Amino acid sequence: MESYTKYLIVISFDCLSALDFPMLEDLPHFRFLLEKGSFCRSVKTIYPSLTYPCHATIVTGNYPNRHGITSNTLLQPGRTSPDWYWHRSHIKGTTLYDEARAAGMTTAALLWPVTAKANIDFHMPEIFANRRWHSQIAVSLRNGSFRYQLELDRRFGHLRKGLAQPQLDDFVLESAVHTIKTKKPNLLLVHFTDLDTQRHYHGFSSEEAMSALRRHDKRLGRILTVLRESGLESKTTIAVLGDHSALDETKAVKPNVLLRELGLITVNSKGKITAWQAYCKSCDGSAYIYIKDDNENILKLVHKRLSDLAKEKRNGIEKILTGAEAGEKGADSHAAFMLEAGLGFYFTEGFEGCLIDTISKEDVRAKRYTFASHGYSPNKDDYETVLILSGKGIPPYIEVPTMHLVDEGPTFARLLGLDLGKTDGKVREEFLESN
Template sequence: MKRLTDHLIVISFDCLSALDYPILKELPHFRELLGRGSYCKQVETIYPSVTYPCHATIVTGKYPNRHGVVNNTLLQPGRDSPDWHWYRKSIRGTTLYDEAKKAGMTTAALLWPVTAKADIDYNMPEIFANRPWHNQILVSLLNGSPLYQLQMNRLFGGIRSGLNQPELDDFVLESTVETIKRKPGLLLVHFTDLDTQRHYHGFSSEEAKKALRRHDERLGRIMKALKENDMYEETTIVALGDHSALDESMAVQFNILLKEKGMITVNGRGKISKWKAYCKGCDGSAYVYTKDDKATKEVKRLLEELQPDPSNGIESFLTGEEAAEKGADGHCAFMLEARPGFYFKDALEGSFIHTITPEDVRKKRYTYGSHGYSPEKEGYFTIFMAAGKGIRPHQDLTSMRLVDEGPTFATLLGLSLGDTDGKPIEAILDI
């Protein structure tokens, strides 16, 4: 297969929405990208539309139930802070970076989800210190490229302030600019500033708008680095979002009802000792897992009783089979969708419906904005922009899907991802 570009840079601006397009087209660097490239401002995300499944989809072209990353976090009932799908082993089958490496390309990934211990030349994985005895820098070093990360931390570590934004993205930006000097064939970059601001301040908050402007400056710095390293004309630049978001003010805490019904048992320390049914939140949606048919029937009766009342926050629910048809985890008994203004939490204490207070958000117990909702929610689209070598300019696509991005990237690099759910968007490719 003919390769259409020398270098592919995929920049994921987490939580970038189609609704941001009127702002983006007025910002200088996004305007430059849009002016010389092609775009789609109606990209259908996946279900559940949370970050880790989305990013696994972007590099595989598959829906979550096929690539295996069906949620951000693992099903670990009772653990205060569940582990995430940090590791490459969570993804079934091949990925874009695997195929690029096999083809002899230099690969790099900066905070790209689900890449811990991946075979990537310059790998700074997104992984958190999730145990009291863990050290953040050491955890990152052991799960990525140690010497590369040590160098980035030595050069730019002073910029970072733990996982706080915008400092974390500023650190990632400086590391990206430095990594471009190594001229990788494939570079994957994940920025989370906008997502953070929308979670804690709301979708259309001034903080979110400032994050968009900071992202424009970051895009500009990356373009400038490509020009300074004589790569600009030989590179395809892609800027994309993984999902949109919705404002919320109420949390549905379904496990509290399951506990009251005797389907979750807690010990004296408030930890789960056993369970027959458990609600695993994906923010705007949630999986319910059950241990047996009796529990499944009991949960179904409960959901049928709750769903008609709008104040209970449950818009609809699917069976496991119906969830699988939409690309979600078919091993669940049910998948719940939140009404607008609501999202799901895994809490075991408090009230079934919790009204979120400013104190809740200040202490980061709850949020003001969420994703994870069904892609069928009205206006809930993300966005895709591409320019440079291998891209036909001035194509305004009416629609595409997140699963189409991986096959499109593979075609640009002369690779194949095999049996995917998406297909290359040939209308934008200079074939």
């Protein structure tokens, strides 16, 4: 299959929203891409609209129930910090970077979710130390490219302050610039999280979030500059995208409090879950309810109590889906139910205290709760994200009115002359320059 470009750089600005588009038009480097490329300001995301399912969708072209990444974290009831879907092995089927490497292309990825131990040439995975006896550097080295990461840490490690932002994205930026200069990968995947972090802890439209957008514009400018200086500009396609939007919230709903009151979650004297028959797995703006062994009596009991709660808006449950209905929307059909939060609410896995907590600044400072989150239904109003394509193989001045996140992977593959096979999404031919 003929390719449209030799080099493709996919830049994910986590939590970049369609509502940000007017500001992007005024920022110099985003505006530069918009003025010479093509874009969609209304990209519908997936369900649940979380970072890890979204990024797996972007590189597979499939919904979560098909690629297997149905949440950010694993179902591990009672764990204070559940493990995430860090590893490539969790993804079912092929990916954009798999197909690129199979075609003899050089691949690179910087903090792209769900890539730990992936077969990527130059690779710094997004994974963190989640055990007391683990160290961050050792975990990263073990799950990515050993020598490459050592080089990046030696050159730019001083920029980091653990996972704190904006320092982490500053480190990722310098690593990306160095990788473009020295490795010249045919496919580069880069994930920036500064904006997402600021929105979580300060609110969607906070000054902190707006400052992150301005920092992202400068980061984008640095990447554009290194492409020009390296002589790669005319041979490169740049894809700038978001994975989901976010919504402000003021109340945290804890369905596990209810399940514990019903005797379906057992907690010992030390406050640890020792057994469960039903459990709420939070996806922030939505939540799965899992029931062990598909116990019909428990299923009916839980559904009735949740339905009673949902009758009053103050309880924060906007909608209850069956597992089958969740599957039809691309989510995990193995769940007994899926809950959708109302505006101003989100779900947590807490099982202590009241069913609903009002979120305070102190809670957010202590990182018990957040002021904005995602995971909501893609059908929520003003909840779309964006895609901007510019450079080699992209026609100028084309606006695609609407598209879906599942369309991005097949389109990126086509740009490189690759094929992801039968996907839920489709190649958006409007973005491809006519021969």
